[in-house]
Amino acid sequence: MFNMARILPVFFFLFALAFATGCDSPASRRMESTESATQESITNYTGRGVIRSLGADGKSVVIKHEAISNYMDAMTMPFPVRTPSVLKGLVPGDSVTFRLRVTATDGWVDQIERTPSNSFPVASPALPTNSESSTPGPEIRQVPVVAVISPGEVVPNYAFTNQLGAAFDLASLRGQVVVLDFIFTRCPFPDFCPRLSRNLSALQKRLKESPPLTTNCHLVSLSFDPRFDTPERLTNYGKAYGADAALWSLSVASMDTVERLAGHFELYFARDVEPAQQNHNLRTVVIDRQGRLVKVFKGNQWTVDELAEAVVGGDR
Numbered sequence: 197m198f199n200m201a202r203i204l205p206v207f208f209f210l211f212a213l214a215f216a217t218g219c220d221s222p223a224s225r226r227m228e229s230t231e232s233a234t235q236e237s238i239t240n241y242t243g244r245g246v247i248r249s250l251g252a253d254g255k256s257v258v259i260k261h262e263a264i265s266n267y268m269d270a271m272t273m274p275f276p277v278r279t280p281s282v283l284k285g286l287v288p289g290d291s292v293t294f295r296l297r298v299t300a301t302d303g304w305v306d307q308i309e310r311t312p313s314n315s316f317p318v319a320s321p322a323l324p325t326n327s328e329s330s331t332p333g334p335e336i337r338q339v340p341v342v343a344v345i346s347p348g349e350v351v352p353n354y355a356f357t358n359q360l361g362a363a364f365d366l367a368s369l370r371g372q373v374v375v376l377d378f379i380f381t382r383c384p385f386p387d388f389c390p391r392l393s394r395n396l397s398a399l400q401k402r403l404k405e406s407p408p409l410t411t412n413c414h415l416v417s418l419s420f421d422p423r424f425d426t427p428e429r430l431t432n433y434g435k436a437y438g439a440d441a442a443l444w445s446l447s448v449a450s451m452d453t454v455e456r457l458a459g460h461f462e463l464y465f466a467r468d469v470e471p472a473q474q475n476h477n478l479r480t481v482v483i484d485r486q487g488r489l490v491k492v493f494k495g496n497q498w499t500v501d502e503l504a505e506a507v508v509g510g511d512r
């Protein structure tokens with residue numbers, strides 16, 4: 197859903213300093229005050245950017261946006277939209293201002309307005325690709341090319357270090373169903389990594405309540421921010437989600453391993469960028485007891501029930 201992350205490293209952003217100061221429109225302020233009575237605490241942020249793509253179902257929009265004051269730096273990312281009409285009439289390439297609403301567990305865009313074109317500089321998506329004549333600059337990292345794995349195929353062995361500093365690998369988990377996802381602990385958007393971690397936390401709870409699965413299943417959350425996500429930090433992150441190291445390995449690995457595993461499942465993330473500029477999509481992978489891929493859950497719209505079903509399917 198999010199190829200842009202692969203081809204558009206965030207450092208190609210022009211930071212559009214001319215528009216560094218944004219302010220809420222009177223309309224959004226009005227909405228805010230009428231909704232302040234609800235119990236859910238919602239914080240509103242205003243962003244500016246360019247629409248990259250629109251979800252076919254009208255429920256998401258990928259916006260390449262400038263820094264959002266007090267919230268996140270410039271990046272290209274998909275935002276959920278709750279009401280499809282919000283996106284009516286908009287097309288990729290439109291310069292927009294938008295309002296992002298964020299709760300402790302959710303985030304979505306509820307207002308988007310087109311702004312005059314040329315008001316926001318757009319970086320060219322053209323990057324040196326396979327041309328032999330173009331020598332990658334120092335900022336371009338060569339990513340290993342690996343085969344995308346289909347259900348039924350064996351996932352190659354890779355080695356990790358868990359939050360306790362203990363080494364393990366996928367081969368050591370043969371005989372168990374493995375649920376693997378990709379996160380980074382500094383992820384600023386509640387609907388992304390934190391949401392996956394909440395889902396894995398809910399799954400861990402179910403596993404503990406289902407004795408055969410308690411021993412037949414293991415969760416692995418692999419950080420793609422290994423320089424920051426030390427075992428200590430992963431331990432602390434895990435505490436927030438009640439992670440039991442016996443069931444849930446919050447892990448780091450060499451960047452080569454992270455990139456290869458990510459490639460197998462078409463997970464994209466930006467390299468060597470500030471955390472708040474991280475661009476990534478979401479993959480949660482279920483591997484059966486024989487090490488074969490059962491299913492890849494893309495994005496964040498799946499449920500814990502669906503994940504648990506795939507786990508049970510892999511437990512045979």
Ligand SMILES: [Cu+2]
Pocket residue numbers: 379380383384385388389390476
């Ligand atoms: Cu994230």
